[in-house]
Amino acid sequence: MKLWRGIIEEYRELMSLDADAPVVTLYEGGTPLIPAPAFARNLGVRADIRLKLEGANPTGSFKDRGMTAAISKALADGARVVICASTGNTSASAAAYAARAGLRCVVVIPDGAIAMGKLAQAIAHGAEVVPIRGNFDRALSIVREMADAGLATLVNSVNPWRIEGQKTAAFEIVDQLGSGLAGSAAAAAAAGAAAAPDWLAIPVGNAGNITAYWKGFREYAARGRSASLPRMAGFQAAGAAPIVLGRPVEHPETIATAIRIGNPASWASARAAADDSGGFIDSVTDEEILEAYRLLAQTEGVFAEPASCASAAGLIKMARDGRLQDGQRAVAVLTGNGLKDPSTAIDCAPPVRAAVDADCDAVRRLIEERV
Numbered sequence: 001m002k003l004w005r006g007i008i009e010e011y012r013e014l015m016s017l018d019a020d021a022p023v024v025t026l027y028e029g030g031t032p033l034i035p036a037p038a039f040a041r042n043l044g045v046r047a048d049i050r051l052k053l054e055g056a057n058p059t060g061s062f063k064d065r066g067m068t069a070a071i072s073k074a075l076a077d078g079a080r081v082v083i084c085a086s087t088g089n090t091s092a093s094a095a096a097y098a099a100r101a102g103l104r105c106v107v108v109i110p111d112g113a114i115a116m117g118k119l120a121q122a123i124a125h126g127a128e129v130v131p132i133r134g135n136f137d138r139a140l141s142i143v144r145e146m147a148d149a150g151l152a153t154l155v156n157s158v159n160p161w162r163i164e165g166q167k168t169a170a171f172e173i174v175d176q177l178g179s180g181l182a183g184s185a186a187a188a189a190a191a192g193a194a195a196a197p198d199w200l201a202i203p204v205g206n207a208g209n210i211t212a213y214w215k216g217f218r219e220y221a222a223r224g225r226s227a228s229l230p231r232m233a234g235f236q237a238a239g240a241a242p243i244v245l246g247r248p249v250e251h252p253e254t255i256a257t258a259i260r261i262g263n264p265a266s267w268a269s270a271r272a273a274a275d276d277s278g279g280f281i282d283s284v285t286d287e288e289i290l291e292a293y294r295l296l297a298q299t300e301g302v303f304a305e306p307a308s309c310a311s312a313a314g315l316i317k318m319a320r321d322g323r324l325q326d327g328q329r330a331v332a333v334l335t336g337n338g339l340k341d342p343s344t345a346i347d348c349a350p351p352v353r354a355a356v357d358a359d360c361d362a363v364r365r366l367i368e369e370r371v
């Protein structure tokens, strides 16, 4: 059995890190790409839907791909302190990788607006958590100023090493799809090279990840390792959809706290990814996000956090309005693990029934009542 070595070692020739730089890794990447036949049946089109389970990364989100690169580089450059603004997952990942590297980590978060599991992670890894009375966009401008003043190294996705690491997910998708393709992507793969899916559906918040994926797909194609490029379909939450609206949103609101962002730092490159690929950036409502959230959990056994489900909700929307068609292959990136946000899971489901007596008759009655 070949052991997975983490994204830097697995894709070193495609990453511009110095060969002798230290590598800080939790062996991230190598996440599952799984078929979702029940989900696809619910869409009413005969499309081949795959889910990229980024919640299977060591801290439970895609951020780990970028953080192994950003923290390795910070360490190589002699940093002592790293800093980030976060809607939750960046802080969890930065805290974990900084702990492994022996660096001090400061995370600035919107007070009361990040999911409990993520806050727990940052605290557990010993990060210094600074809640502010303001939203993510304000937190990002504060940490940028701290970094510019030389107080710490910034590890948000405006740090190019984050993008460098996160682009590896695109490599993996092409590698995992590999040979034996069916559907229209198969034509592109006729020469024997692996190919990208027809569509790559992805949630968009600060817009670093869509930027990274598009970079990855293009680089793989340029090296002849992918016979095609996907169309990029980015999805913002309707209450936090600045790119769709074409203007910043001062008070972004959505149940998907990870993408509650009103003025994305990588706005221009996200726009370019959508336009250059022949795709688009659209929005999905909180109701649509929760519909996808339940569907994935209850028909596919996949528990992804609400922001992640913007991609799956987007595919449902695309199937309904005809943008996703029979015979096409689409990959939905599920960016974070559902366990990060237990409150949403509990709040959005019927209440767990009251306790019954601890005897077989009481339990049997309940089972029989249901059938």
Ligand SMILES: Cc1ncc(COP(=O)(O)O)c(C=O)c1O
Binding pocket: 061, 087, 088, 089, 090, 157, 203, 204, 205, 206, 207, 208, 209, 210, 258, 259, 305, 307, 308, 335, 336
């Ligand atoms: C679970 C999850 N999905 C999506 C995103 C959005 O990624 P980006 O900010 O790179 O657009 C984030 C960002 O925090 C996230 O945590």
